[in-house]
Amino acid sequence: MSDAGTQTTKGNPTQYISDQLSELRAKGVAPKLRVLEGEQKAVCTFDGREVINLASNNYLGLATHKALRKASVDAVKRLGVGAGAVRTIAGTMQIHMALEEQIARFKNVEACVVFQSGFTANAGTVSAVLGKEDLIISDELNHASIIDGARLSKATIKVFKHKDVADCERILQEHASFPGKKLIITDGVFSMDGDIAPLPALCGLAEKYGCIMMVDDAHSSGVLGRGGRGTVDHLNCHGRVHIQVGTLSKAIGSMGGYVCGSRDLIDFLYLRARPFLFSTSHPPATAAACAAAFTLLDSPEGERLVKRLWANTKFFKRELKKRGFQFKASETPIIPIHVGDAAKAFEFSKKVFEAGVFAPAVGYPTVAEGKARLRAIVSAAHKRDQLLKAADILREVARPLGIL
Numbered sequence: 457m458s459d460a461g462t463q464t465t466k467g468n469p470t471q472y473i474s475d476q477l478s479e480l481r482a483k484g485v486a487p488k489l490r491v492l493e494g495e496q497k498a499v500c501t502f503d504g505r506e507v508i509n510l511a512s513n514n515y516l517g518l519a520t521h522k523a524l525r526k527a528s529v530d531a532v533k534r535l536g537v538g539a540g541a542v543r544t545i546a547g548t549m550q551i552h553m554a555l556e557e558q559i560a561r562f563k564n565v566e567a568c569v570v571f572q573s574g575f576t577a578n579a580g581t582v583s584a585v586l587g588k589e590d591l592i593i594s595d596e597l598n599h600a601s602i603i604d605g606a607r608l609s610k611a612t613i614k615v616f617k618h619k620d621v622a623d624c625e626r627i628l629q630e631h632a633s634f635p636g637k638k639l640i641i642t643d644g645v646f647s648m649d650g651d652i653a654p655l656p657a658l659c660g661l662a663e664k665y666g667c668i669m670m671v672d673d674a675h676s677s678g679v680l681g682r683g684g685r686g687t688v689d690h691l692n693c694h695g696r697v698h699i700q701v702g703t704l705s706k707a708i709g710s711m712g713g714y715v716c717g718s719r720d721l722i723d724f725l726y727l728r729a730r731p732f733l734f735s736t737s738h739p740p741a742t743a744a745a746c747a748a749a750f751t752l753l754d755s756p757e758g759e760r761l762v763k764r765l766w767a768n769t770k771f772f773k774r775e776l777k778k779r780g781f782q783f784k785a786s787e788t789p790i791i792p793i794h795v796g797d798a799a800k801a802f803e804f805s806k807k808v809f810e811a812g813v814f815a816p817a818v819g820y821p822t823v824a825e826g827k828a829r830l831r832a833i834v835s836a837a838h839k840r841d842q843l844l845k846a847a848d849i850l851r852e853v854a855r856p857l858g859i860l
């Protein structure tokens with residue numbers, strides 16, 4: 457036995473990590489990372505096996521699009537590979553400012569700030585805009601980055617039942633005399649069920665009770681609304697949402713997050729959002745790829761890609777329903793296949809993978825205990841025959857496991 461194995465707990469202060477890990481492995485809820493060989497495509501090779509890829513958020517196939525590649529490579533040649541500093545010191549390049557202006561125009565808002573990721577955009581913004589004397593009213597299924605931002609702000613956090621506008625109003629009534637600022641915050645599209653927030657009704661509450669309204673459009677940027685302009689456009693809530701967050705890491709195909717709003721909001725975030733102040737800005741190639749993506753989205757080709765994404769989504773959902781699957785809540789390309797038990801969901805995913813389809817299982821802490829599922833995501837890049845084959849494989853594997 458090695459020395460490490462014979463050490464007492466006192467001698468090895470990290471022993472509990474190994475113990476917890478063994479426990480997770482024994483329960484069958486510690487899946488290994490799947491490693492992609494080559495590019496993120498509709499069909500690609502993970503861990504040496506060619507599979508139909510229903511696992512990525514690369515909704516429009518832009519992660520490998522030639523226009524984005526070219527923009528990226530050109531930026532490397534022209535501007536190098538790193539920004540060299542945080543935005544507030546020396547790391548603001550012309551290409552960063554141009555991207556922010558482009559996104560603001562695209563979203564039809566006054567101004568935009570780009571962060572290193574959607575995660576930092578949410579966490580950095582919520583914690584900058586609110587403080588400990590304030591109130592955050594948050595959908596129970598909001599993304600982890602919103603929850604972390606809310607915690608960092610030290611504001612009082614009240615959670616309303618998923619998409620339940622009446623429950624949200626109950627909280628607002630109970631806090632009618634709350635002295636601080638109030639923020640209603642929701643995902644635009646919920647990442648685990650693929651359902652859409654009741655944004656118009658929440659905007660109505662924000663207006664009635666004098667709240668700031670914030671929406672996280674990570675799964676709706678490039679997916680919902682004209683040319684992928686997000687839920688505010690899709691649900692016609694123009695001018696009613698003060699803070700719109702989006703990601704550049706999903707449909708946009710690259711990496712980053714952004715916040716859109718008033719000029720003053722953005723100028724304030726330049727001064728107070730901690731990831732903006734304390735973490736280096738994007739390499740030029742990333743900014744260039746994102747800019748190329750928005751140029752594309754604003755063109756007929758972009759509109760075609762968004763249309764194809766939705767046509768594929770409708771097709772695949774119809775084929776899955778024909779085979780007996782149900783996913784009532786989903787209104788988007790995110791399709792959850794409910795399993796319940798986490799170990800069983802991981803087994804389902806593993807067997808589906810061995811049969812040629814990659815759709816990851818999601819369990820606690822990403823979803824609540826007992827609500828584990830397989831999550832399949834359709835993209836514009838899938839071909840009909842690939843989706844048909846995937847539907848057949850899902851059925852064949854689900855039956856003997858008692859999932860169908």
Ligand SMILES: *Cc1c(COP(=O)(O)O)cnc(C)c1O
Nearest residue numbers: 573574575599647674703705712
């Ligand atoms: C993915 C996601 C994020 C984080 O975006 P990244 O750019 O990957 O950091 C934030 N919010 C929601 C709802 C998401 O699904």
